[in-house]
Amino acid sequence: MNSAQSTKIHNLTFIGLLAALICVLAPISFPIPISPVPISMAFLAVYFCAIVGGMKRGTISVVVYILLGGIGVPVFAGWTAGFQKLAGPTGGYLIGYLFLAAITGYFADRFEDKIPICLFGMIMGTLICYLFGTVWLAVLMKVSFGKALFMGVIPYLPGDAVKIALALLSAFPLRKRLKSAGIV
Known part of the structure; x- marks a missing residue:
């Protein structure tokens, strides 16, 4: 096996482990009476x-997490699954996770030794995810943006x-250790 193949296998394995972590944490959720959106551990998993x-x-x-949930693996909040979840009240937040991961990851890649700047990136990613989720929720539930924001x-x-x-x-401490070990 050459170096390029080894790197590809390494990356695919690493991505699989990250997706598995999201799949394990995201279903842990708690419904709240004022919203169809439960409190879940998905944000923590995506940030991590x-x-x-x-x-x-x-x-x-x-992407792997969303596709697995979409095809029926119960990895969404409350151990649910299916493309109907993507079309439901939480669908905008699920799609928003892509932007949350991209923005947070970008800042982690570019400014890994500058935690305040990375925090800014995490907040920006969160705001974009909130925006997608809130707009989706408002349209789907036929409520105002303000009401959806509250929900x-x-x-x-x-x-x-x-x-x-x-x-x-x-x-960040784990990232540094994995980087010094040549894993990241």
Whole structure:
């Protein structure tokens, strides 16, 4: 096996592991009465994978996660699955994970030693994900953008801030160790 093949196998394996992490954490969720959007661990998983894997591998791992859920593997919130979930109230957030991973991963790749700048990137990615999810929710539920914002974003802000902090504290040290070991 040549070096190019070895690198390709390494990258595919790494992406598979990142996607598996999302598939394990994302279904852990808790419904809340004021919204069809549950509190889930998906944001934490996407932040973590985007930081550790970077923009390309982190985003591809989210694509794999969405495709697995779409074809029927129960990896979405509450151990649900199917393309109907992508068309449902949480569909905009699921698609928004792609942008969350790409933006967070971009900042992690470019500014990995500058945590405040990476934090800014995570917040920007989160805002884009919130935007996709809120617009989708407003259209689907036939409510105003403000009402959708209250249903799909406002109650989640404290928890998502904690998830950002957890990802910053755990993913960057792991990324550095994996990088020094030649894995990333």
